[in-house]
Amino acid sequence: CTEYNTFFEEAQHCEQWMARHSDLLQNRFSSDNIPGDQTQVLLTDLQALQDQIREYDRRVSSLVVKSQDIIPLKLRSQRVTTSIRVRALCAYHQQGMSLQRGEECFLTNNSQRTKWKVKTKTGLEGFVPSACLLIPAPNQEAIDTANRLKLQHDRLSGQWKTQQRKVRLVAVFGAIRQVRAWDLKKFMAMDPAQREAVWRALQHDGEKLITECGTSDREMSKLAEELKQCEQIYLELCQAAVAREERHVSTAHIILQRVEAVSRDLTITDQQLSTLLHRPLPQNNLAVQESFRSYREFQLKFDMQENEIKSLQKEVKELSPR
Known part of the structure; x- marks a missing residue:
């Protein structure tokens, strides 16, 4: 029970x-x-x-x-219409009816609640207390x-x-929209490992779905086409990024050379300025004119160097990481 x-x-x-x-x-x-x-x-x-x-x-x-293995308890309260197999729960010997514990017989009438009529395998019939009998499994x-x-x-x-x-x-179509929204500026702003991870995850998830569902499915066919287009976008952006990086490196090398040249010129200019400052005061008109000409040439050269430095500062700022 x-x-x-x-x-x-x-x-x-x-x-x-x-x-x-x-x-x-x-x-x-x-x-x-x-x-x-x-x-x-x-x-x-x-x-x-x-x-x-x-x-x-x-x-x-x-x-x-x-x-x-569940016993059919409900059958005990239902009137049997055909004989069913039952098993003795204990030994029973009375009024010409004898059953051993575990012995199987057939229930033929259970109209009485407390006593059931049974028939043994040897053909012996009689009434046995219902509490002594078990209707065994299975329970349909x-x-x-x-x-x-x-x-x-x-x-x-x-x-x-x-x-x-x-x-x-x-989720996959959301990632596809993300990749489709990439332009070179957004692509370059991402870490290379990050943008590759986004694409690889999209490719893996999309191809796994297609494998599971098959390309005969209309949505899977659309997904396969979208993945091809995204792959093309990703590869083109990768190529453009490499080209820009190469130009970036080349430009940086040129700027570095110019910085080194300006540094050398400034060293020379510093030496020239020191020489001018320690020159004796002119004693006549000719010497005054010569000194004025020297200072004017120095000023022009210094202005050119200052303009070059400003130009380099602007180019370096543009070259700095975004």
Whole structure:
């Protein structure tokens, strides 16, 4: 009796749990307008739900096995219309009727609640207290219940797989839109490892979905085409980025050479300025004119160097990492 009650209580619990989570899958994960920023949260929740579904698979499978050993208690209160097999729970010897413990016989009439009419394998018939008799397993109701739960679990697993693929597809198309929005400026602003990781993840997730569903599916065919276009975008941006980096390196090398040249010129200019400052004061008109000419030439050269430095500062700023 305990095993009987435990079996059907567990079966009812499993049935109710699977019904609730079937509704959850239908209501939360089947929307046609899943926001792209929620896909990762939904996928995490779906993964957690899959773990629970697997646990209930084990519980239902256990019930399927146990169903073969559940005794049919309800048959005790139902009028038999044909003889059924019963087993003696204890030895019984009275009024010309004798049964050994564990002996099997056939129940022919259970119209009386406390006494059942049985027939032994030797053909002996008589009444035996119903409490002394067991209607053994199997219990068809228990078997049918377990099989129904198995079908319900299979439907739930299929529903989970459908909704999980749907959310994954939304996530993949969201990543495709992200890649399509890339231009060279955005591409160069990303770390090379990051942009490659984005593309590799998109490629892996997309190709896995296509493998699972097949290209005959209309959405998978569209996805395959979108992936090809994204790959072309990624490769073209990679080539453009390499070309820009090469120009960047070449320009930086030229600027470095100019900086070194300006540095040398400034060293010379510093020496010339020191010479001019320590020159004796002119003593006549000719010497004054010569000094004025020297200072004017120095000023022109100094102005040219200052302009070159400003130009270099501007170019270095433009060359700095974005």
